[in-house]
Amino acid sequence: MNSQWEAVIGLEIHTQLSTQSKxxxxxxxAYGAEPNTQACAVDLGLPGVLPVLNKDAVRKAVTFxxxxxxxxxxxxxxxxxNYFYPDLPKGYQISQFELPIVGNGHLDIEVDGVEKxxxxxxxxxxxDAGKSxxxxxxxxxxxxxxxxxxxxxxxxxEPDMRSAKEAVAYMRKLHELxxxxxxxxxxxxxxxxxxxxxxxxRPKGQKEFGTRAEIKNIxxxxxxxxxxxxxxxxxxxxxxxxxxxVQETRLYDANKDETRSMRSKEEANDYRxxxxxxxxxxxxxxxxxxxxxxTLPELPDAKKQRFIEQYGQDAESAATLTSSRExxxxxETVVKAFGGEAKLVTNWMTGDVLGALNKAGLEIADCPVSxxxxxxxxxxxxxxxxxxxxxxxxxxxxxxxxxxxDDIIESEGLKQITDTGAIEAIVxxxxxxxxxxxxxxxxxxxxxxxxxxxxxxKETQGxxxxxxxxxxxxxxxxx
Amino acid sequence: MHNLTLSELAAGLRSQQFxxxxxxxxxxxxxxxxxxxxxxxSVSEDTALQQAQAADQLIAGGxxxxxxxxxxxxxxxxxxxxxxxxxxxxxxxxxxxxxxATVVEHFNQAGAVMLGKLNMDEFAMGSSNxxxxxxxVRNPWATDSVPGGSSGGSAAAVAxxxxxxxxxxxxxxxxxxxxxxxxxxxxxxxxxxxxxxxMIAYASSLDQxxxxxxxAEDAALLLQTMAGFDTKDSTSVDQPVPNYSAGLNDxxxxxxxxxxxxxxxxxxxxxxxxxxxxxxxxxxxxxxEIQEVDMPNLELAIPAYYVIASAECSSNLSRYDGVRFGxxxxxxQDLADLYTRSRGEAFGAEVKRRIxxxxxxxxxxxxxxxxxxxxxxxxxxSDDFKRALSGVDVLMGPVTPGTAFRIGEKTDxxxxxxxxxxxxxxxxxxxxxxxxxxxxxxxxxxxGLQVIGNYFSEAKLLNVGxxxxxxxxxxxxxxxxxx
Numbered sequence: 001m002n003s004q005w006e007a008v009i010g011l012e013i014h015t016q017l018s019t020q021s022k023x024x025x026x027x028x029x030a031y032g033a034e035p036n037t038q039a040c041a042v043d044l045g046l047p048g049v050l051p052v053l054n055k056d057a058v059r060k061a062v063t064f065x066x067x068x069x070x071x072x073x074x075x076x077x078x079x080x081x082n083y084f085y086p087d088l089p090k091g092y093q094i095s096q097f098e099l100p101i102v103g104n105g106h107l108d109i110e111v112d113g114v115e116k117x118x119x120x121x122x123x124x125x126x127x128d129a130g131k132s133x134x135x136x137x138x139x140x141x142x143x144x145x146x147x148x149x150x151x152x153x154x155x156x157x158e159p160d161m162r163s164a165k166e167a168v169a170y171m172r173k174l175h176e177l178x179x180x181x182x183x184x185x186x187x188x189x190x191x192x193x194x195x196x197x198x199x200x201x202r203p204k205g206q207k208e209f210g211t212r213a214e215i216k217n218i219x220x221x222x223x224x225x226x227x228x229x230x231x232x233x234x235x236x237x238x239x240x241x242x243x244x245x246v247q248e249t250r251l252y253d254a255n256k257d258e259t260r261s262m263r264s265k266e267e268a269n270d271y272r273x274x275x276x277x278x279x280x281x282x283x284x285x286x287x288x289x290x291x292x293x294x295t296l297p298e299l300p301d302a303k304k305q306r307f308i309e310q311y312g313q314d315a316e317s318a319a320t321l322t323s324s325r326e327x328x329x330x331x332e333t334v335v336k337a338f339g340g341e342a343k344l345v346t347n348w349m350t351g352d353v354l355g356a357l358n359k360a361g362l363e364i365a366d367c368p369v370s371x372x373x374x375x376x377x378x379x380x381x382x383x384x385x386x387x388x389x390x391x392x393x394x395x396x397x398x399x400x401x402x403x404x405x406d407d408i409i410e411s412e413g414l415k416q417i418t419d420t421g422a423i424e425a426i427v428x429x430x431x432x433x434x435x436x437x438x439x440x441x442x443x444x445x446x447x448x449x450x451x452x453x454x455x456x457x458k459e460t461q462g463x464x465x466x467x468x469x470x471x472x473x474x475x476x477x478x479x
Numbered sequence: 480m481h482n483l484t485l486s487e488l489a490a491g492l493r494s495q496q497f498x499x500x501x502x503x504x505x506x507x508x509x510x511x512x513x514x515x516x517x518x519x520x521s522v523s524e525d526t527a528l529q530q531a532q533a534a535d536q537l538i539a540g541g542x543x544x545x546x547x548x549x550x551x552x553x554x555x556x557x558x559x560x561x562x563x564x565x566x567x568x569x570x571x572x573x574x575x576x577x578x579x580a581t582v583v584e585h586f587n588q589a590g591a592v593m594l595g596k597l598n599m600d601e602f603a604m605g606s607s608n609x610x611x612x613x614x615x616v617r618n619p620w621a622t623d624s625v626p627g628g629s630s631g632g633s634a635a636a637v638a639x640x641x642x643x644x645x646x647x648x649x650x651x652x653x654x655x656x657x658x659x660x661x662x663x664x665x666x667x668x669x670x671x672x673x674x675x676x677x678m679i680a681y682a683s684s685l686d687q688x689x690x691x692x693x694x695a696e697d698a699a700l701l702l703q704t705m706a707g708f709d710t711k712d713s714t715s716v717d718q719p720v721p722n723y724s725a726g727l728n729d730x731x732x733x734x735x736x737x738x739x740x741x742x743x744x745x746x747x748x749x750x751x752x753x754x755x756x757x758x759x760x761x762x763x764x765x766x767x768e769i770q771e772v773d774m775p776n777l778e779l780a781i782p783a784y785y786v787i788a789s790a791e792c793s794s795n796l797s798r799y800d801g802v803r804f805g806x807x808x809x810x811x812q813d814l815a816d817l818y819t820r821s822r823g824e825a826f827g828a829e830v831k832r833r834i835x836x837x838x839x840x841x842x843x844x845x846x847x848x849x850x851x852x853x854x855x856x857x858x859x860x861s862d863d864f865k866r867a868l869s870g871v872d873v874l875m876g877p878v879t880p881g882t883a884f885r886i887g888e889k890t891d892x893x894x895x896x897x898x899x900x901x902x903x904x905x906x907x908x909x910x911x912x913x914x915x916x917x918x919x920x921x922x923x924x925x926x927g928l929q930v931i932g933n934y935f936s937e938a939k940l941l942n943v944g945x946x947x948x949x950x951x952x953x954x955x956x957x958x959x960x961x962x
Contacts, residue, residue, distance in 0.1 A: 047564070047566065086800075089802075091796075143802065273841075274850060
């Protein structure tokens with residue numbers, strides 16, 4: 001970005017709450033069912049039917065509010081947002097307007113080692129709309145109302161972010177948090193976690209905000225970064241070209257990597273919000289907050305700090321290993337079952353295990369090597385039964401079978417040779433057979449030793465302890 | 480049979496003087512005979528006879544409730560599984576609900592027989608039943624006159640003995656005003672007493688279903704079946720339902736009646752005032768004490784009501800868009816055309832007028848001046864009632880400024896039509912229960928007395944109505960040609 005300019009970014013994130021049934025009806029919320037098979041009379045907006053609030057959606061919203069240190073409104077109100085659209089069955093969306101359930105809170109992010117607090121203005125409950133399907137209907141539009149009535153928590157940030165990087169960090173942090181809290185599955189492909197970004201630019205040092213544009217429905221971290229950066233550039237170009245940024249809603253086109261205008265402020269709907277007379281105000285008592293607070297899990301920041309202190313991790317490893325609750329739990333299960341130095345677990349988890357999962361495109365929950373089997377492998381490294389190098393071989397076998405590390409080591413004969421006499425014989429043999437590197441080493445070329453170690457390891461089929469071999473060689477080659 | 484009370488009908492069924500099938504056939508034939516009243520939109524003959532047969536078996540089995548086998552009819556605003564629910568509109572002329580309203584469900588469980596669906600003003604918007612897509616209903620007392628609205632078909636059917644008792648709904652007077660015009664008893668319960676689930680919404684914060692019958696005694700039996708908490712309606716109130724028949728005969732000695740002076744101001748017709756005063760005299764004879772009460776904000780009720788009701792209706796009626804059910808225009812060119820023509824062709828003038836008023840009242844820049852202000856007025860009116868009812872047991876006054884007017888007389892003047900509800904509307908804004916009972920005649924047309932009570936005082940209202948009906952015979956009069 002041109003250094004004269006500063007971007008101002010605020011995000012509105014729609015998280016789909018992982019309730020069993022919809023926010024105002026008993027229909028299921030499962031994703032991917034045949035169109036219109038999960039829409040009951042209430043979801044279809046048939047005449048005479050009435051909404052009944054799902055208490056679990058309220059609990060999940062309160063859970064979120066408590067986790068971001070927000071004010072939980074003792075009295076919040078559902079309002080109707082009126083507009084016509086074919087996938088909005090009632091002609092209005094039930095949302096919260098003037099009195100949202102979650103008030104002021106905050107989330108701390110870290111970008112390039114610098115911590116920053118991002119304000120959260122509010123979070124409110126609302127129902128999702130259905131989907132309009134424009135393909136395969138011979139010029140007509142299909143309507144799928146399975147998603148209609150799915151509970152959403154819309155989380156609105158303060159315009160506290162100053163770069164696309166910060167916006168992504170905030171979004172990631174929020175994504176991690178809602179999954180920790182188990183209030184949202186975070187599945188971005190299925191639309192469980194969607195983002196709108198409000199972007200404006202202003203000359204550095206200026207207090208007033210510039211005119212903002214809202215970029216709608218950006219559904220991946222990568223696109224958020226690209227869309228915001230693109231929009232910042234576009235706005236700077238407009239202003240530097242002598243133009244004015246207009247307040248409007250823009251759509252990000254991932255294929256062309258550009259945003260384009262959807263509608264201007266003048267074309268914006270007048271939503272005619274008013275309190276929904278079919279629903280009573282939501283009253284949250286202290287007792288409910290206390291009860292929910294007691295069930296809050298350890299939150300990501302606290303867990304990260306604990307991992308650093310308890311397991312001696314560096315900040316980066318701790319961040320990686322606490323990036324999801326499942327991963328952190330897996331890690332701690334391994335540490336416990338292993339019983340040895342946590343550092344070995346940390347190295348294996350951040351290295352081999354995550355590497356293999358990444359390569360296979362799997363989540364930790366689907367890891368073919370259970371925490372117990374991994375601990376079994378690490379025990380054999382710690383007690384020198386196998387070398388670290390052999391351990392990688394064993395790990396591959398653990399990945400592809402149900403056997404334990406001990407079984408694999410046994411059946412494959414991978415145990416390290418611990419008989420010093422046997423190793424010594426091989427060391428002597430290799431020294432005798434390789435006079436050139438021996439001379440080079442003795443002449444002060446330390447690197448030559450590695451060739452000899454390699455030879456010995458080859459002779460022992462990797463079963464000798466490399467440390468032991470090294471020591472023995474140096475001893476024998478002493479001038 | 481058609482002149483018997485509900486208790487007499489139940490006794491006749493139990494003692495096998497007649498079967499439910501015979502009773503049902505008798506009423507069905509009266510409905511056909513008096514088709515020109517246009518009280519019914521749908522007559523569900525086949526299902527009614529099936530229900531009657533089932534009821535006869537239930538009664539023979541010996542454990543049937545008081546409404547088992549008794550024919551009733553539903554205002555066409557209550558959704559009925561398998562029977563068309565039009566709400567008086569072209570928009571829903573093709574709509575058959577896949578569910579029963581909770582009220583309908585209650586009648587089914589009681590073993591009652593549904594004769595059909597009653598005519599009404601379109602989406603319950605109107606005071607004369609002239610706004611129905613299915614044409615106006617005629618008042619049995621004067622067939623050139625309206626039966627009132629919006630529950631016009633309901634009131635006419637009871638007055639003409641086409642059904643012994645029926646349901647109605649009341650958003651601004653839609654039970655009480657037609658009850659008054661047709662000389663029957665109609666009770667609008669406390670808001671939240673009767674479930675609104677499956678009752679097509681006009682103005683959600685004001686709508687309330689209730690019984691319409693020939694007497695307070697019959698209304699009590701009907702309300703017993705209709706009332707109760709419903710988990711499907713968040714605004715229904717979780718409070719036990721008392722026995723509405725138990726206290727019907729309680730003495731009225733010492734009953735404190737308040738007369739809001741604003742109800743008896745210069746605007747009230749002399750003959751109407753005299754008729755109401757005579758009814759109140761009757762109560763004095765029954766031992767009641769009368770006092771005047773002041774309700775200074777009452778005159779604000781009509782403007783506040785038309786802002787709130789219209790605002791809610793503009794939103795409630797958005798779902799009728801031609802997309803999923805109901806009327807759809809021919810060959811829509813695009814989405815805007817589909818919306819515009821489907822709604823333009825299927826909604827009547829009064830419905831459109833209220834949607835426009837409500838949309839305007841909720842618009843950015845006008846919300847505070849209209850909707851918010853109207854809600855503040857609503858609170859003031861509620862406070863007026865609270866204050867007035869703190870010193871008395873019930874309030875009394877007229878239901879309507881005059882008696883049933885001629886069909887077509889007021890259709891060109893919406894304001895004049897809106898003033899029809901001047902005495903009833905404030906009660907809906909406050910959410911209180913109120914009842915209309917027959918209290919005399921002016922030029923051969925019935926007059927209704929309005930009795931207003933505190934929240935959940937339906938049993939008291941029915942008691943007050945019943946004692947009056949024990950002392951008078953206005954409610955026993957039958958219009959000529961319907962004896």
